[in-house]
Amino acid sequence: xxxxxxxxxxxxxxxxxxxxxxxxxxxxxxxxxxxxxxxxxxxxxxxxxxxxxxxxxxxxxxxxxxxxxxxxxxxxxxxxxxxxxxxxxxxxxxxxxxxxxxxxxxxxxxxxxxxxxxxxxxxxxxxxxxxxxxxxxxxxxxxxxxxxxxxxxxxxxxxxxxxxxxxxxxxxxxxxxxxxxxxxxxxxxxxxxxxxxxxxxxxxxxxxxxxxxxxxxxxxxxxxxxxxxxxxxxxxxxxxxxxxxxxxxxxxxxxxxxxxxxxxxxxxxxxxxxxxxxxxxxxxxxxxxxxxxxxxxxxxxxxxxxxxxxxxxxxxxxxxxxxxxxxxxxxxxxxxxxxxxxxxxxxxxxxxxxxxxxxxxxxxxxxxxxxxxxxxxxxxxxxxxxxxxxxxxxxxxxxxxxxxxx
Amino acid sequence: xxxxxxxxxxxxxxxxxxxxxxxxxxxxxxxxxxxxxxxxxxxxxxxxxxxxxxxxxxxxxxxxxxxxxxxxxxxxxxxxxxxxxxxxxxxxxxxxxxxxxxxxxxxxxxxxxxxxxxxxxxxxxxxxxxxxxxxxxxxx
Numbered sequence: 001x002x003x004x005x006x007x008x009x010x011x012x013x014x015x016x017x018x019x020x021x022x023x024x025x026x027x028x029x030x031x032x033x034x035x036x037x038x039x040x041x042x043x044x045x046x047x048x049x050x051x052x053x054x055x056x057x058x059x060x061x062x063x064x065x066x067x068x069x070x071x072x073x074x075x076x077x078x079x080x081x082x083x084x085x086x087x088x089x090x091x092x093x094x095x096x097x098x099x100x101x102x103x104x105x106x107x108x109x110x111x112x113x114x115x116x117x118x119x120x121x122x123x124x125x126x127x128x129x130x131x132x133x134x135x136x137x138x139x140x141x142x143x144x145x146x147x148x149x150x151x152x153x154x155x156x157x158x159x160x161x162x163x164x165x166x167x168x169x170x171x172x173x174x175x176x177x178x179x180x181x182x183x184x185x186x187x188x189x190x191x192x193x194x195x196x197x198x199x200x201x202x203x204x205x206x207x208x209x210x211x212x213x214x215x216x217x218x219x220x221x222x223x224x225x226x227x228x229x230x231x232x233x234x235x236x237x238x239x240x241x242x243x244x245x246x247x248x249x250x251x252x253x254x255x256x257x258x259x260x261x262x263x264x265x266x267x268x269x270x271x272x273x274x275x276x277x278x279x280x281x282x283x284x285x286x287x288x289x290x291x292x293x294x295x296x297x298x299x300x301x302x303x304x305x306x307x308x309x310x311x312x313x314x315x316x317x318x319x320x321x322x323x324x325x326x327x328x329x330x331x332x333x334x335x336x337x338x339x340x341x342x343x344x345x346x347x348x349x350x351x352x353x354x355x356x357x358x359x360x361x362x363x364x365x366x367x368x369x370x371x372x373x374x375x376x377x378x379x380x381x382x383x384x385x386x387x388x389x390x391x392x393x394x395x396x397x398x399x400x401x402x403x404x405x406x
Numbered sequence: 407x408x409x410x411x412x413x414x415x416x417x418x419x420x421x422x423x424x425x426x427x428x429x430x431x432x433x434x435x436x437x438x439x440x441x442x443x444x445x446x447x448x449x450x451x452x453x454x455x456x457x458x459x460x461x462x463x464x465x466x467x468x469x470x471x472x473x474x475x476x477x478x479x480x481x482x483x484x485x486x487x488x489x490x491x492x493x494x495x496x497x498x499x500x501x502x503x504x505x506x507x508x509x510x511x512x513x514x515x516x517x518x519x520x521x522x523x524x525x526x527x528x529x530x531x532x533x534x535x536x537x538x539x540x541x542x543x544x545x546x
Contacts, residue, residue: 169490169492172489172490173462173489173490176489176490176510176511177418177420177421177489177510177511178420179510179511180418180420180421180424180425180489180510180511180512181418181420181421181423181424181425182511183511183512183513183515184421184424184425184427184428184512184515185424185427187428187512187514187515188424188427188428188431191431192431211431214431218427218431221423221427222424222427225420225423225424228420229420272462272490275417275462275463275464276462276463276464276465276466276467
């Protein structure tokens with residue numbers, strides 16, 4: 001790593017209130033190939049350094065009118081913590097009582113007068129090398145941050161797909177049922193149609209007449225069933241599409257969601273897992289509107305419901321009570337199960353990634369970790385309030401939409 | 407009880423209605439129940455010869471119902487229908503002696519019709535034989 005990575009020619013700020021010292025230093029610095037911004041007091045130096053395109057390395061005299069070198073260092077560090085500066089203080093005294101406060105103020109280096117030109121030259125080289133390194137590291141850090149954000153988005157999506165995978169049986173069942181009565185009715189119509197034709201053609205026998213009459217009687221309810229069935233299938237595919245929708249980046253604009261609608265949509269997706277196995281009770285005002293992104297909220301609810309169902313597997317009583325309580329603009333949603341509860345040792349780690357208690361292939365171990373992140377994205381919280389032996393209670397809090405928000 | 411009386415068990419109203427209609431139009435008498443428990447109550451009153459039952463149902467599922475029918479009503483034939491096909495369920499049906507297991511969404515009702523028809527034929531054959539035996543007994 002060398003200073004060749006920095007914009008050339010290398011620029012620095014030289015601040016000294018003594019014109020003679022300034023002149024001497026300027027001559028030297030120019031000879032070494034540096035571009036010099038000269039400042040004759042502390043304020044001028046500070047102004048030069050805070051400019052977006054200002055120099056990032058400064059040689060600052062300790063004692064200056066306006067602001068001294070240490071003050072400049074402190075303010076730069078405090079006010080621009082993300083910027084890389086390399087600050088060298090010049091002072092007439094080399095005692096610790098001077099050096100230490102100088103370094104603590106945020107200066108990187110310290111040169112005491114009188115100094116040899118070789119020392120100054122070497123220190124400047126170190127300074128520019130350090131700046132070059134810092135800029136490389138900052139570049140890496142930005143790239144890492146970007147990668148981490150991309151991965152986080154992918155992770156949320158893949159967890160949702162994994163959840164969807166575990167729900168696929170449920171979904172197939174949800175579609176198969178309405179498809180069944182559509183299918184049965186279509187076949188009934190096929191069977192009966194010849195009788196209707198015979199009647200229209202005036203060639204119907206007594207039995208066909210009977211069949212045609214029966215069909216006329218049944219037709220309205222058959223049509224109704226078929227419409228219902230189609231509507232149910234349409235709704236399920238719509239929900240699936242919504243649920244598996246790929247995330248394009250950050251959260252969608254967070255809008256008010258009617259809690260009950262999302263809650264029941266999520267429960268419907270879990271219905272097969274629950275049916276006949278887990279009793280679900282929803283208590284409280286379901287019409288409350290909360291600030292959330294509906295598909296993500298549903299992802300969280302599906303996660304909590306499936307977890308509860310898994311936890312209660314093999315228990316005598318399997319009941320999941322979902323209690324909604326709204327108070328002071330906060331909606332509290334409790335998921336209380338009658339399972340064995342969460343052992344205290346696990347409770348501490350349960351929201352960390354890869355803490356699955358399920359065997360391989362049954363869970364990503366990311367469910368609760370991702371759920372909590374999702375909830376926090378729309379300003380809510382997800383916590384565990386478990387009393388061992390009394391079942392687990394996961395508590396989701398969400399902000400309520402204010403009146404008038406569309 | 408009429409000879410061709412069957413009990414249709416499904417928690418899905420749309421299936422009870424459509425399948426019930428299908429069997430009625432085919433000449434069967436159909437009674438329905440919405441889960442295993444209701445089916446048990448109805449079986450206790452009328453020992454239906456044929457039970458057509460869904461598997462996944464609340465309160466009491468089809469496998470439990472099948473087990474109970476095996477124990478309490480050995481003469482009753484059972485035809486299972488399911489929208490959620492798992493090997494586990496299919497094996498349970500075989501083990502508990504269901505006549506067959508037909509998968510929803512019934513692309514073709516022939517399989518179900520044939521199973522129900524065969525179940526009634528089975529009953530009628532036995533009944534005829536029992537009648538003959540009884541006749542022999544009375545004659546002797």
